Amino acid sequence: MFEYYNNTLCVQGGWLDEAGIITQNALKVLLYRGKVKKARSGRGLGNYALYVYESLPQRFRNIIEHDLQIDPYKESKTIKFAKYLKFDENASAFFSNYELEDGRYLSEANMEAVKTYTANAEVFYTIRLLHNKITTANPKINKGELWERFTKSIHNLSKEIKKRYPFDLPTNPRALRAKYESCILEKPNKRYPRTGLEGLIHDNYCNNYRLKINDAVGDWLLAMKCLPINFSFYELQQKYLEVRCDHGWPYLAESAIANYLKEPERMRLWMLAGKGEEEYNKKYAHTLSKDKNRLFPNAHWAIDGTKFDVVHFWDTKSKMASVCKINVLIDVYSEKILGYSFSLTENHIDHFIAVRMAVNEAGAKPYHFTYDAQAAHRSKKMQELYDKLIAKGGNHYHHKVGRKSNPIEQLFNRLQQQVIMKRWFSDGQSIKAHQSRSKANMDFIEKNKGALPTYDELQMHWELMVQEWNNNPRSKKSTKSREEFYNETSEHRTDIGVLERASMFWLNETTPKRYYAFGMPLTVAGQDYLYEVYDADGDIDMDFRLKYVQQKLIVSYDPEYLDDYIALYRLNDKNEKVFVAYAQKKRLHVEVPILQEPGEKQRALKDIEVREKEKSRDWEAYNALVERTGISPEKLIDEQNAMIENSEFNAKRAAYATKEENLISDNNSFFNRATR
Incomplete structure (x- = not known):
């Protein structure tokens, strides 16, 4: 008769009429005059009209509270279970036919247990029915208070009802709720790990x-x-x-x-x-507990890459995709993001960009640097960079595959939950996530795909996310932001100078590369480049080409300046690098006149001349060599022909040959062939 609706105590209009307090017609008149308030109309199958109890005139409330001795607030907290309880044939069959370990059915071993377990299921089914009704009518109701009312109501049932339904359920609201969720909703918990109706069966039978x-x-x-x-x-x-x-x-x-x-x-x-x-x-797997409080800013840096869990506009059939990746470097003590890369890949260039940003942001070196076992991290060029990155007395290494020791992996989970998933275009966490809040609302994203950010806009969103993360508290117990934790002073700080910072980020190719006649080809992160050495006037350096074309050289480059230049080194007898020259991106020419820029034609002609100039220079060098040594092809021919003409074989042949044969032989002499 009394219940809460939208957190307001209400009374059923039909009960007021049945109890002789006020008729339905009189209620309607009072409602029309604004003397009472209706919380819910009685339209619809199974519904009944509810009136706000406090809106009833005082004379009617006096009848209820004094004459009938009813406390509406106490009465509203007791749910009438009796009229909803009913026998459940499926539950009875399940427990009767439940097979025990000794091959007997539960009904053969203990029929009283079957009745108890069946009654427990029937009570839970009733709770499910009433729970749905109450929460549908009042979605904002306090769930803890509701379970207290459920517990009190079922244990206050009359002896006659308990005799018909001999249930045996917890008297503690939290325990009752935990058992209900495990057995009816099949959500296991520590207290009740077995789910479904089997969870109602006592362990003594198992x-x-x-x-x-x-x-x-x-x-x-x-x-x-x-x-x-x-x-x-x-x-x-x-x-x-x-x-x-x-x-x-x-x-x-x-x-x-x-x-x-x-x-x-x-x-x-x-x-x-x-x-x-x-x-x-x-x-x-046993794990170690790390004392994070003993760290300090720049004590430990960690880097890792992951998929950026957002949906963005993409030129595909569906007009959307989720293919962007982020490579993030953090300071473990403060959890501040020091550097990152934002791209469609995850290779050594992405690691390089993130490390360089971190060094520029920190202006200091870490003492400990960790990363995953990806091949790009373990490559020789990145290992050389990490060797230069670490402060004196520090170390760097990759985490073992399969171990959860990388601190940044735990950070990614919180970064997703606290920042990334707050964006409407987030596609949730990984496919292994079980919680509904970790999954994307793809229907909503599909409807609004025209508003999805482009690749460039998404990069700006990511930059805002980094700022939001860095400016948020490090933990729920802390009022200081990650930025504030990072800015703490430390006696262990190792600053890095500007010159050292500039030289640190030159990467060396692991093996020497051949400088071809057309230049030095280089492939970095799947991108092809071609370089050529030019002199101070911008002309092709013929002196360099004279010495190093077809020679193998060590290529050193800064990934941020690949569109500008690289450095070339040779190895001396001690296997030490010796600088040779800087090479610039090779000039490209076009033959269509209308597309040529001013001066491009003259530059192309000048570059074309290099071939003939080099050939002419090499011929001159060769002729000088012949002049110095006297060794020439003509002299070789004369010497070998003279050997034939003066041989004993030719003399004998001439003695026995006819006149006509000797004339033919003379006509085929080298001199005659050369002067024809």
Whole structure:
């Protein structure tokens, strides 16, 4: 008769009429005159009109509170369960036919237990019905208070009702709610890990498997469960029933097998062998606890890359995509983001950009630098950079694959929840996320895809996210922002000078590269470049080409200046680098006159002349060599022909030859062939 609707105490209009307090017609007149307020109309099947109790004239409230001795506020907190309770045939059948570990049904072992478990299910089904009704009518109702009312109502049922429904449920509201969520909503918790109706069955019926499972049976079950096939406990029972007679093994129920294999010393084995190291590590891998409070700004830097979990406009059939990546470098102590890269890739150039930004932001070196085991981090060029990055006495290394020791991985999770997922175009967290709040509203994004940010706009959004993250408190218990934590002074700070900073970020190719006649080709992060060495006047350096074309040189470059120049080094006898020259991006020419810029044609002609100039220079050098040595092709020909003409064989041949043969031979002499 009394209930809360939209957090307001209300009374049923029909009950006021039935109790003789005021008729329905009189209520309508008072409502029309504005003397009472209606909270809900009685339209619709199963609905009834509700009037705000405090709006009733005082004379009617006196009848209720004094004459009828009813406390509306106390009455409203008691839910009338009796009229909603009803027998549930499915629950009764489930518990009656529940198979125990010894092969008997629960109804054979203990019929009273079947009645109790069935009543528990029926009470829970009633709670579910009333919970939906109440929360639909009043979505803002306090859930904790509602469960207190549920608990009080069911345990205040009359003896007659309890005799018909001999339930055995917790008297504590929190315990009752936990059991309801596990058994009815199938959301397991620490107190009630078993879900579904089976969770209502007492553990006493599931603990005698030790009497029947000997070493041979146990080894067989465990070995089968360790297979990568990942048999369910039901499937494993069926496999067991197929072979048990051959070995003389006893009958085992599914629950007996499940309980045996769920014991910790066995479960850790089949989790490792059957489900893999990742799942095993989540449950059993021992971890170290790190004392973060002993750190200081720039003590430990960590870098990692991940997918940027947002949807953006993209020129595809669906006009949207989620393909951007971020490479983030943080200061572990303050959690401030010091540097990052924003791109479509995750390679050594992205790592380089993030590290360079961090150095420019910090103006200092870290003592400890960690990263993942990605090949780009472990490449020789990046390892050389990390060697230069670390302060004296510090170190750097990559985290072992599969271990959760990288502090930035934990930060990514909070960055997503606290900042990225607050954007309407976020696509949630990874596909492994189970919580609904970690998943994107793709229907909403699809409807508004025309408003999605472009790639460039998304980069600006990311920059704002970084500022938001850095300016937020480091934790719920702290009032200081991450920026403030980072700006704390430290006696261990190692500053880095401007000149050292500039020289630090030159990367060396791991192997020498050949300088070809057309220049020095270089590929960085999938992008092809071509460089050429020019002299001080901007002309092709012919002196350099004379010495180094077709020679292998070490290429050194700054990724931020790849469009400008690179440095070339040779290796001396001690395998030391010796600077040779800077090479610039090779000039490109176009033959179409209308497309040529002023002076481009003259420059192209001058570059074309290099080929003939080099050839002419090399011929001159060769002729000078002939002059100095006297060694020439003509002299070689004369010497070898003279050997033929003066040989004993030719003399004998001439003596026996006819006149005509000697004339032919003379006509084919070198002199005659050369002067024809």
